[in-house]
Amino acid sequence: MKELYSQVNRKTYYISMLTLIALMLSGLILSTTELSGITVGYVIHFFCVAILAVCLLIYPKHETYVFRKIIILFGFAYFYTMFFLYPETWTTYILICLIPLLAILFFDLKLFYFSIILNGVLIVITFGYIILIDQGKIYSYVHHDIVGNLINIIASQVLLFLIFHLSFSRMKKQQLYHEQLQQSERLKMIAHLTAAVAHEIRNPVTVVRGFLQLYREDPAFDDPIKKKFNLMIDELNTVEQITSQFLTLSKPNRDQQPEKVDVNDALQSVTGLVRSYAMLSDNQLNIEAEENCFIFINPIEFKQLMMNLIKNALEASTMGKPVTVIAKRNHHYIEIKIIDEGSGMSEDEVKSLGTPFYSLKSNGTGLGLMICFNIVEKYDGEINYESTKGVGTTVTVRFLATDGK
Ligand code: ADP
Numbered sequence: 001m002k003e004l005y006s007q008v009n010r011k012t013y014y015i016s017m018l019t020l021i022a023l024m025l026s027g028l029i030l031s032t033t034e035l036s037g038i039t040v041g042y043v044i045h046f047f048c049v050a051i052l053a054v055c056l057l058i059y060p061k062h063e064t065y066v067f068r069k070i071i072i073l074f075g076f077a078y079f080y081t082m083f084f085l086y087p088e089t090w091t092t093y094i095l096i097c098l099i100p101l102l103a104i105l106f107f108d109l110k111l112f113y114f115s116i117i118l119n120g121v122l123i124v125i126t127f128g129y130i131i132l133i134d135q136g137k138i139y140s141y142v143h144h145d146i147v148g149n150l151i152n153i154i155a156s157q158v159l160l161f162l163i164f165h166l167s168f169s170r171m172k173k174q175q176l177y178h179e180q181l182q183q184s185e186r187l188k189m190i191a192h193l194t195a196a197v198a199h200e201i202r203n204p205v206t207v208v209r210g211f212l213q214l215y216r217e218d219p220a221f222d223d224p225i226k227k228k229f230n231l232m233i234d235e236l237n238t239v240e241q242i243t244s245q246f247l248t249l250s251k252p253n254r255d256q257q258p259e260k261v262d263v264n265d266a267l268q269s270v271t272g273l274v275r276s277y278a279m280l281s282d283n284q285l286n287i288e289a290e291e292n293c294f295i296f297i298n299p300i301e302f303k304q305l306m307m308n309l310i311k312n313a314l315e316a317s318t319m320g321k322p323v324t325v326i327a328k329r330n331h332h333y334i335e336i337k338i339i340d341e342g343s344g345m346s347e348d349e350v351k352s353l354g355t356p357f358y359s360l361k362s363n364g365t366g367l368g369l370m371i372c373f374n375i376v377e378k379y380d381g382e383i384n385y386e387s388t389k390g391v392g393t394t395v396t397v398r399f400l401a402t403d404g405k
Protein backbone atom coordinates (compact mmCIF):
# COMPACT_ATOMS: atom_id res chain seq x y z
CA MET A 1 0.00 0.00 0.00
CA LYS A 2 2.98 2.24 0.50
CA GLU A 3 3.22 3.28 -3.16
CA LEU A 4 -0.40 4.28 -3.13
CA TYR A 5 0.16 6.44 -0.10
CA SER A 6 3.04 8.20 -1.72
CA GLN A 7 0.69 9.08 -4.56
CA VAL A 8 -1.69 10.77 -2.17
CA ASN A 9 -1.07 14.44 -2.22
CA ARG A 10 0.87 15.19 0.94
CA LYS A 11 -0.30 18.80 0.81
CA THR A 12 -3.95 17.74 1.00
CA TYR A 13 -3.14 15.50 3.95
CA TYR A 14 -1.40 18.24 5.91
CA ILE A 15 -4.06 20.89 5.13
CA SER A 16 -6.85 18.52 6.27
CA MET A 17 -4.97 17.49 9.39
CA LEU A 18 -4.11 21.07 10.36
CA THR A 19 -7.78 22.02 9.95
CA LEU A 20 -8.81 19.07 12.14
CA ILE A 21 -6.22 19.98 14.77
CA ALA A 22 -7.41 23.63 14.74
CA LEU A 23 -10.98 22.40 15.30
CA MET A 24 -9.91 20.11 18.15
CA LEU A 25 -7.99 22.99 19.77
CA SER A 26 -10.90 25.39 19.48
CA GLY A 27 -13.10 22.73 21.11
CA LEU A 28 -10.53 22.45 23.88
CA ILE A 29 -10.46 26.23 24.47
CA LEU A 30 -14.27 26.49 24.46
CA SER A 31 -14.56 23.64 26.94
CA THR A 32 -12.76 25.61 29.69
CA THR A 33 -15.88 27.77 30.09
CA GLU A 34 -18.20 24.78 29.84
CA LEU A 35 -16.37 22.69 32.43
CA SER A 36 -15.83 25.62 34.83
CA GLY A 37 -12.09 25.30 35.27
CA ILE A 38 -9.43 22.63 34.94
CA THR A 39 -10.97 19.29 35.90
CA VAL A 40 -9.72 15.67 35.49
CA GLY A 41 -11.95 15.41 32.41
CA TYR A 42 -10.36 18.48 30.92
CA VAL A 43 -6.85 17.08 31.46
CA ILE A 44 -7.82 13.84 29.69
CA HIS A 45 -9.37 15.88 26.86
CA PHE A 46 -6.19 17.97 26.63
CA PHE A 47 -3.90 14.92 26.44
CA CYS A 48 -6.04 13.22 23.82
CA VAL A 49 -5.93 16.34 21.62
CA ALA A 50 -2.19 16.82 22.11
CA ILE A 51 -1.25 13.19 21.40
CA LEU A 52 -3.62 12.87 18.44
CA ALA A 53 -2.33 16.13 16.93
CA VAL A 54 1.31 15.06 17.20
CA CYS A 55 0.58 11.55 15.87
CA LEU A 56 -1.37 12.82 12.87
CA LEU A 57 1.35 15.31 11.99
CA ILE A 58 4.23 12.86 12.13
CA TYR A 59 2.31 9.90 10.68
CA PRO A 60 3.49 10.37 7.03
CA LYS A 61 7.07 9.82 8.24
CA HIS A 62 6.24 6.69 10.30
CA GLU A 63 3.80 4.65 8.27
CA THR A 64 3.91 1.58 10.49
CA TYR A 65 1.15 -0.72 11.74
CA VAL A 66 1.88 0.07 15.40
CA PHE A 67 1.69 3.79 14.76
CA ARG A 68 -1.64 3.40 12.95
CA LYS A 69 -3.02 1.41 15.86
CA ILE A 70 -1.90 4.10 18.31
CA ILE A 71 -3.71 6.77 16.25
CA ILE A 72 -6.89 4.68 16.17
CA LEU A 73 -6.79 3.98 19.91
CA PHE A 74 -6.34 7.67 20.71
CA GLY A 75 -9.13 8.46 18.23
CA PHE A 76 -11.39 6.19 20.29
CA ALA A 77 -10.21 7.78 23.54
CA TYR A 78 -10.81 11.29 22.16
CA PHE A 79 -14.32 10.72 20.78
CA TYR A 80 -15.60 8.74 23.79
CA THR A 81 -14.13 11.35 26.19
CA MET A 82 -16.02 14.03 24.27
CA PHE A 83 -19.21 11.95 24.44
CA PHE A 84 -19.08 11.51 28.22
CA LEU A 85 -17.61 14.92 29.04
CA TYR A 86 -20.01 17.07 27.01
CA PRO A 87 -23.37 15.27 27.02
CA GLU A 88 -25.20 18.39 25.76
CA THR A 89 -23.20 18.34 22.51
CA TRP A 90 -25.26 15.45 21.12
CA THR A 91 -23.47 15.58 17.73
CA THR A 92 -20.48 13.68 19.23
CA TYR A 93 -22.88 10.73 19.07
CA ILE A 94 -22.55 10.92 15.24
CA LEU A 95 -18.75 11.05 15.49
CA ILE A 96 -18.75 7.87 17.57
CA CYS A 97 -20.58 6.07 14.77
CA LEU A 98 -17.89 7.23 12.36
CA ILE A 99 -14.75 6.21 14.33
CA PRO A 100 -14.04 3.06 12.19
CA LEU A 101 -13.64 5.44 9.24
CA LEU A 102 -10.18 6.26 10.64
CA ALA A 103 -9.04 2.86 9.33
CA ILE A 104 -10.06 3.97 5.81
CA LEU A 105 -7.42 6.65 6.08
CA PHE A 106 -4.83 3.89 6.37
CA PHE A 107 -6.53 1.29 4.16
CA ASP A 108 -5.71 -1.42 6.60
CA LEU A 109 -8.13 -4.37 6.65
CA LYS A 110 -6.91 -5.70 10.01
CA LEU A 111 -7.23 -2.30 11.67
CA PHE A 112 -10.69 -1.84 10.21
CA TYR A 113 -11.92 -5.11 11.73
CA PHE A 114 -10.23 -4.17 14.98
CA SER A 115 -11.95 -0.76 15.13
CA ILE A 116 -15.39 -2.00 14.10
CA ILE A 117 -15.29 -4.74 16.80
CA LEU A 118 -13.94 -2.36 19.46
CA ASN A 119 -16.58 0.22 18.55
CA GLY A 120 -19.28 -2.46 18.79
CA VAL A 121 -18.15 -3.40 22.30
CA LEU A 122 -17.90 0.26 23.43
CA ILE A 123 -21.36 1.06 22.00
CA VAL A 124 -22.87 -1.85 23.93
CA ILE A 125 -21.17 -0.61 27.13
CA THR A 126 -22.34 2.97 26.47
CA PHE A 127 -25.94 1.87 25.90
CA GLY A 128 -25.75 -0.31 29.00
CA TYR A 129 -24.58 2.72 31.00
CA ILE A 130 -27.38 4.92 29.61
CA ILE A 131 -30.08 2.32 30.34
CA LEU A 132 -28.90 1.11 33.74
CA ILE A 133 -27.05 4.01 35.39
CA ASP A 134 -27.98 7.23 33.60
CA GLN A 135 -31.59 6.14 33.00
CA GLY A 136 -32.12 9.06 30.62
CA LYS A 137 -31.16 11.82 33.08
CA ILE A 138 -28.34 13.24 30.97
CA TYR A 139 -28.64 11.27 27.72
CA SER A 140 -32.37 11.77 27.32
CA TYR A 141 -32.00 12.06 23.52
CA VAL A 142 -30.72 8.48 23.42
CA HIS A 143 -32.88 7.08 26.16
CA HIS A 144 -36.09 8.48 24.65
CA ASP A 145 -36.01 5.99 21.80
CA ILE A 146 -33.36 3.48 22.81
CA VAL A 147 -34.29 0.77 20.27
CA GLY A 148 -34.48 3.24 17.37
CA ASN A 149 -31.08 4.68 18.28
CA LEU A 150 -29.53 1.24 18.57
CA ILE A 151 -30.89 0.22 15.15
CA ASN A 152 -29.49 3.43 13.62
CA ILE A 153 -26.07 2.82 15.14
CA ILE A 154 -25.95 -0.80 13.93
CA ALA A 155 -27.07 0.34 10.46
CA SER A 156 -24.31 2.96 10.39
CA GLN A 157 -21.68 0.31 11.22
CA VAL A 158 -22.99 -2.03 8.50
CA LEU A 159 -22.86 0.85 6.00
CA LEU A 160 -19.27 1.62 7.01
CA PHE A 161 -18.41 -2.04 6.54
CA LEU A 162 -19.84 -1.96 3.02
CA ILE A 163 -18.11 1.31 2.09
CA PHE A 164 -14.78 0.04 3.37
CA HIS A 165 -15.00 -3.27 1.55
CA LEU A 166 -16.05 -1.77 -1.75
CA SER A 167 -13.30 0.83 -1.73
CA PHE A 168 -10.74 -1.65 -0.39
CA SER A 169 -11.32 -4.14 -3.21
CA ARG A 170 -11.16 -1.29 -5.75
CA MET A 171 -7.86 -0.14 -4.30
CA LYS A 172 -6.51 -3.71 -4.36
CA LYS A 173 -7.46 -4.07 -8.04
CA GLN A 174 -5.78 -0.78 -8.82
CA GLN A 175 -2.66 -1.90 -6.98
CA LEU A 176 -2.60 -5.20 -8.90
CA TYR A 177 -3.01 -3.35 -12.18
CA HIS A 178 -0.18 -1.04 -11.21
CA GLU A 179 2.12 -4.01 -10.44
CA GLN A 180 1.23 -5.76 -13.70
CA LEU A 181 1.95 -2.59 -15.60
CA GLN A 182 5.38 -2.32 -13.97
CA GLN A 183 6.13 -5.98 -14.76
CA SER A 184 5.15 -5.59 -18.41
CA GLU A 185 7.28 -2.45 -18.64
CA ARG A 186 10.21 -4.50 -17.30
CA LEU A 187 9.57 -7.24 -19.84
CA LYS A 188 9.41 -4.70 -22.64
CA MET A 189 12.73 -3.22 -21.57
CA ILE A 190 14.35 -6.69 -21.46
CA ALA A 191 12.94 -7.46 -24.91
CA HIS A 192 14.51 -4.27 -26.30
CA LEU A 193 17.84 -5.08 -24.66
CA THR A 194 17.92 -8.67 -25.91
CA ALA A 195 16.97 -7.46 -29.39
CA ALA A 196 20.02 -5.23 -29.35
CA VAL A 197 22.29 -8.00 -28.00
CA ALA A 198 21.02 -10.59 -30.49
CA HIS A 199 21.58 -8.16 -33.33
CA GLU A 200 25.16 -7.69 -32.18
CA ILE A 201 25.65 -11.48 -31.97
CA ARG A 202 24.11 -12.16 -35.34
CA ASN A 203 26.49 -9.88 -37.24
CA PRO A 204 29.77 -11.57 -36.23
CA VAL A 205 28.12 -14.98 -36.66
CA THR A 206 27.21 -14.08 -40.25
CA VAL A 207 30.77 -12.93 -40.94
CA VAL A 208 32.34 -16.12 -39.50
CA ARG A 209 29.88 -18.30 -41.37
CA GLY A 210 30.63 -16.44 -44.60
CA PHE A 211 34.36 -17.13 -44.24
CA LEU A 212 33.74 -20.79 -43.41
CA GLN A 213 31.58 -21.12 -46.52
CA LEU A 214 34.43 -19.62 -48.58
CA TYR A 215 37.02 -21.99 -47.06
CA ARG A 216 34.69 -24.91 -47.70
CA GLU A 217 34.96 -24.19 -51.41
CA ASP A 218 38.72 -23.62 -51.21
CA PRO A 219 40.67 -26.55 -52.84
CA ALA A 220 43.60 -25.83 -50.51
CA PHE A 221 41.76 -27.64 -47.67
CA ASP A 222 41.45 -31.42 -47.46
CA ASP A 223 38.12 -33.19 -47.29
CA PRO A 224 38.28 -34.13 -43.56
CA ILE A 225 38.84 -30.45 -42.71
CA LYS A 226 35.97 -29.42 -45.00
CA LYS A 227 33.70 -31.82 -43.10
CA LYS A 228 34.56 -29.97 -39.91
CA PHE A 229 33.75 -26.66 -41.65
CA ASN A 230 30.33 -28.10 -42.47
CA LEU A 231 29.82 -28.99 -38.82
CA MET A 232 30.82 -25.48 -37.74
CA ILE A 233 28.46 -23.92 -40.30
CA ASP A 234 25.61 -26.08 -39.01
CA GLU A 235 26.27 -25.02 -35.44
CA LEU A 236 26.40 -21.35 -36.46
CA ASN A 237 23.07 -21.79 -38.22
CA THR A 238 21.66 -23.08 -34.95
CA VAL A 239 23.05 -20.07 -33.06
CA GLU A 240 21.44 -17.73 -35.55
CA GLN A 241 18.10 -19.45 -35.42
CA ILE A 242 18.07 -19.62 -31.63
CA THR A 243 18.81 -15.92 -31.25
CA SER A 244 16.05 -15.01 -33.70
CA GLN A 245 13.68 -17.40 -32.00
CA PHE A 246 14.42 -15.93 -28.60
CA LEU A 247 13.75 -12.43 -29.89
CA THR A 248 10.55 -13.26 -31.67
CA LEU A 249 9.17 -15.16 -28.70
CA SER A 250 6.13 -12.93 -28.58
CA LYS A 251 5.72 -12.63 -32.33
CA PRO A 252 4.73 -15.46 -34.67
CA ASN A 253 7.74 -16.51 -36.72
CA ARG A 254 6.90 -17.43 -40.27
CA ASP A 255 10.38 -18.71 -41.13
CA GLN A 256 10.27 -21.52 -38.63
CA GLN A 257 7.98 -24.10 -40.12
CA PRO A 258 7.18 -27.24 -38.18
CA GLU A 259 8.16 -30.57 -39.72
CA LYS A 260 8.16 -34.26 -38.87
CA VAL A 261 10.91 -34.72 -36.27
CA ASP A 262 12.41 -38.02 -35.19
CA VAL A 263 12.57 -37.68 -31.40
CA ASN A 264 15.43 -40.15 -31.06
CA ASP A 265 17.59 -38.30 -33.62
CA ALA A 266 16.83 -34.94 -32.08
CA LEU A 267 17.65 -36.21 -28.58
CA GLN A 268 20.93 -37.71 -29.77
CA SER A 269 22.01 -34.39 -31.30
CA VAL A 270 20.98 -32.43 -28.17
CA THR A 271 22.83 -34.78 -25.84
CA GLY A 272 25.86 -34.53 -28.08
CA LEU A 273 25.93 -30.84 -27.18
CA VAL A 274 25.10 -31.20 -23.46
CA ARG A 275 27.27 -34.23 -22.79
CA SER A 276 30.44 -32.20 -22.28
CA TYR A 277 28.46 -30.01 -19.87
CA ALA A 278 27.37 -33.13 -17.94
CA MET A 279 30.91 -34.46 -17.81
CA LEU A 280 32.09 -31.32 -16.04
CA SER A 281 30.22 -32.36 -12.90
CA ASP A 282 30.57 -36.09 -13.51
CA ASN A 283 26.86 -36.61 -14.20
CA GLN A 284 25.86 -39.63 -16.21
CA LEU A 285 23.41 -38.70 -19.00
CA ASN A 286 21.30 -41.67 -20.15
CA ILE A 287 19.06 -41.61 -23.20
CA GLU A 288 16.45 -44.30 -23.62
CA ALA A 289 14.48 -43.39 -26.73
CA GLU A 290 12.21 -45.74 -28.64
CA GLU A 291 12.60 -45.96 -32.41
CA ASN A 292 9.94 -44.44 -34.68
CA CYS A 293 8.74 -41.69 -32.37
CA PHE A 294 7.76 -38.80 -34.60
CA ILE A 295 6.23 -35.46 -33.70
CA PHE A 296 5.26 -32.46 -35.81
CA ILE A 297 7.33 -29.58 -34.51
CA ASN A 298 10.03 -27.12 -35.48
CA PRO A 299 13.30 -29.05 -34.91
CA ILE A 300 15.23 -26.06 -33.57
CA GLU A 301 12.51 -25.27 -31.05
CA PHE A 302 12.27 -28.92 -30.00
CA LYS A 303 16.03 -29.07 -29.42
CA GLN A 304 15.89 -25.80 -27.51
CA LEU A 305 13.12 -27.22 -25.30
CA MET A 306 15.03 -30.43 -24.58
CA MET A 307 18.30 -28.59 -24.04
CA ASN A 308 16.75 -26.26 -21.42
CA LEU A 309 15.06 -29.11 -19.54
CA ILE A 310 18.16 -31.34 -19.55
CA LYS A 311 20.37 -28.42 -18.53
CA ASN A 312 18.06 -27.64 -15.59
CA ALA A 313 18.14 -31.31 -14.53
CA LEU A 314 21.93 -31.34 -14.67
CA GLU A 315 22.21 -28.07 -12.78
CA ALA A 316 19.91 -29.38 -10.02
CA SER A 317 21.94 -32.60 -9.65
CA THR A 318 24.91 -32.92 -7.37
CA MET A 319 28.20 -34.50 -8.49
CA GLY A 320 27.85 -37.98 -9.92
CA LYS A 321 24.01 -38.17 -9.92
CA PRO A 322 22.50 -39.50 -13.15
CA VAL A 323 20.01 -37.74 -15.42
CA THR A 324 17.80 -39.98 -17.54
CA VAL A 325 15.83 -39.02 -20.62
CA ILE A 326 13.14 -41.49 -21.69
CA ALA A 327 11.12 -41.08 -24.90
CA LYS A 328 8.33 -43.48 -25.76
CA ARG A 329 5.02 -43.75 -27.49
CA ASN A 330 1.95 -43.77 -25.28
CA HIS A 331 -1.19 -44.31 -27.40
CA HIS A 332 -1.49 -41.24 -29.63
CA TYR A 333 1.17 -39.32 -27.78
CA ILE A 334 4.93 -39.23 -27.58
CA GLU A 335 6.01 -38.86 -23.99
CA ILE A 336 9.44 -37.59 -23.06
CA LYS A 337 10.52 -37.79 -19.42
CA ILE A 338 13.57 -36.05 -18.00
CA ILE A 339 14.34 -37.60 -14.63
CA ASP A 340 16.89 -36.28 -12.16
CA GLU A 341 17.84 -37.11 -8.59
CA GLY A 342 18.74 -33.54 -7.80
CA SER A 343 17.63 -30.90 -5.30
CA GLY A 344 13.90 -31.16 -6.12
CA MET A 345 11.36 -28.43 -5.48
CA SER A 346 8.56 -27.63 -3.03
CA GLU A 347 4.96 -27.29 -4.25
CA ASP A 348 5.19 -23.50 -4.22
CA GLU A 349 8.41 -23.56 -6.22
CA VAL A 350 6.80 -25.82 -8.85
CA LYS A 351 3.90 -23.36 -9.08
CA SER A 352 6.29 -20.51 -9.84
CA LEU A 353 7.98 -22.30 -12.75
CA GLY A 354 7.65 -20.52 -16.07
CA THR A 355 7.26 -17.11 -14.45
CA PRO A 356 9.66 -14.68 -16.16
CA PHE A 357 12.82 -14.08 -14.11
CA TYR A 358 11.95 -16.77 -11.55
CA SER A 359 15.28 -18.39 -10.77
CA LEU A 360 16.84 -19.80 -7.62
CA LYS A 361 20.30 -19.93 -9.16
CA SER A 362 22.84 -17.23 -8.47
CA ASN A 363 23.64 -16.96 -12.18
CA GLY A 364 20.22 -17.99 -13.53
CA THR A 365 18.07 -15.86 -15.82
CA GLY A 366 14.73 -17.46 -15.06
CA LEU A 367 13.90 -17.27 -18.77
CA GLY A 368 14.64 -20.88 -19.77
CA LEU A 369 11.35 -22.37 -18.61
CA MET A 370 9.34 -19.41 -19.85
CA ILE A 371 10.67 -20.20 -23.34
CA CYS A 372 10.00 -23.94 -22.83
CA PHE A 373 6.41 -23.37 -21.71
CA ASN A 374 5.89 -21.12 -24.75
CA ILE A 375 7.17 -23.78 -27.14
CA VAL A 376 5.03 -26.52 -25.55
CA GLU A 377 1.96 -24.30 -25.70
CA LYS A 378 2.64 -23.33 -29.33
CA TYR A 379 2.51 -26.98 -30.44
CA ASP A 380 -0.46 -27.92 -28.24
CA GLY A 381 1.69 -30.10 -26.01
CA GLU A 382 1.65 -30.60 -22.26
CA ILE A 383 4.36 -30.19 -19.67
CA ASN A 384 4.09 -31.53 -16.17
CA TYR A 385 6.42 -31.38 -13.15
CA GLU A 386 6.57 -33.93 -10.35
CA SER A 387 9.08 -32.99 -7.74
CA THR A 388 9.98 -33.76 -4.15
CA LYS A 389 12.39 -31.60 -2.24
CA GLY A 390 15.66 -33.41 -1.67
CA VAL A 391 14.64 -36.40 -3.80
CA GLY A 392 14.47 -35.25 -7.40
CA THR A 393 12.33 -34.10 -10.28
CA THR A 394 10.57 -35.73 -13.21
CA VAL A 395 9.49 -33.50 -16.08
CA THR A 396 7.04 -35.05 -18.52
CA VAL A 397 6.53 -33.45 -21.93
CA ARG A 398 3.79 -34.80 -24.17
CA PHE A 399 3.12 -34.11 -27.86
CA LEU A 400 0.69 -35.64 -30.31
CA ALA A 401 2.47 -38.38 -32.33
CA THR A 402 2.79 -38.16 -36.10
CA ASP A 403 2.88 -41.37 -38.13
CA GLY A 404 6.27 -42.68 -39.29
CA LYS A 405 7.80 -42.06 -42.69
P1 ADP B 1 17.37 -20.65 -14.77
O1 ADP B 1 17.82 -22.04 -15.17
O2 ADP B 1 18.06 -19.58 -15.53
O3 ADP B 1 17.41 -20.42 -13.30
P2 ADP B 1 14.78 -21.64 -15.58
O4 ADP B 1 13.54 -20.93 -16.05
O5 ADP B 1 15.37 -22.64 -16.52
O6 ADP B 1 15.83 -20.52 -15.20
O7 ADP B 1 14.47 -22.36 -14.21
C1 ADP B 1 13.86 -21.65 -13.16
C2 ADP B 1 14.11 -22.28 -11.80
O8 ADP B 1 13.38 -23.48 -11.68
C3 ADP B 1 15.54 -22.68 -11.55
O9 ADP B 1 16.29 -21.59 -11.03
C4 ADP B 1 15.43 -23.79 -10.53
O10 ADP B 1 15.37 -23.26 -9.23
C5 ADP B 1 14.06 -24.39 -10.83
N1 ADP B 1 14.20 -25.68 -11.56
C6 ADP B 1 13.98 -25.92 -12.87
N2 ADP B 1 14.15 -27.21 -13.18
C7 ADP B 1 14.52 -27.83 -12.03
C8 ADP B 1 14.86 -29.21 -11.68
N3 ADP B 1 14.89 -30.19 -12.58
N4 ADP B 1 15.15 -29.46 -10.37
C9 ADP B 1 15.12 -28.49 -9.44
N5 ADP B 1 14.83 -27.19 -9.70
C10 ADP B 1 14.53 -26.85 -10.97
Ligand code: MG
Nearest residue numbers: 308312368369
Ligand atom coordinates in the same frame (compact mmCIF):
# COMPACT_ATOMS: atom_id res chain seq x y z
MG1 MG C 1 17.47 -23.11 -16.94
